[in-house]
Amino acid sequence: MADEGNMPANPVPNPAEGANGADNQPSAGFITQYVKDLSVENPKAPESFQWTDQPQLDVQFNIAARDVGDGVHEVELKIVCTANAQAGAAYIIELAYCGLVGMRNMAEDQAHMFLYSEAPRMLFPFARRVVADAVHDAGFPPLMLDPIDFQGLYFQQLAAKRAREAEEGAGTPAADA
Template structure:
């Protein structure tokens, strides 16, 4: 009879991952208006370069993680090499994450978590560039999946010559 009872019960539903943003903040930021320091006019066509780095680590509390998006944004004049401004920002999100298998935690932290806090970082960048004397810089969406895959491939290529 025990087996009949087991057969009548529905199959267990897979446990869904749960994520909560506990907080987010600017850990470090630097904005340098180089054009203003030189006394030049910022009325030029800018060429903006954005470098993105991600970092994640477990916190001392259970199921809590810290994920950082580090941006270095350099704006140069399209005509010539005049640097207009440099913005470096380290933006951190604190997350409570449950029910994510250990083998999937690394990509989850470096793809899903940055995706959650990026809109807030985008607003910070827009405000800082505007307050710094330039038109607000509205960053394009970042493809965190491609960024993650490229970093994994880079690490594998770096490790391959050492193995040979």
């Protein structure tokens, strides 16, 4: 019976992959993910636990990415959740949840889309759990954030940017020939 765990030391590269095998194929993946910053404020405790009115919830999020070198990028998903009642803020949660993404052989537009659409989509479930736990640990029922369509938002932002650029370009007087 053959040992399925052993691979040849020098597998024959697939000609479709080029001379370097899979080394020239586009690839991206998470190296690690982590909480970069977490702030939990419960400014009106213990009075806030006795309020009877339903607080209004405001959820804001932002995505940032930066190159940290050698094909590695840090993607930051920042989420701010504020629950306000008539008597004041019940709680404020600020989270910066990050992932280090290794990328190679990706076209600039593909890399940009991955960093601002796909990577945040993959980070979100973990950030959502951190927010739920933080709200619960502040003494309130866990906050389960609704899923976010990061790809839809990415394309919406891209279309808005192109429209602004086209508008700015149309407003510039043409140079005389």
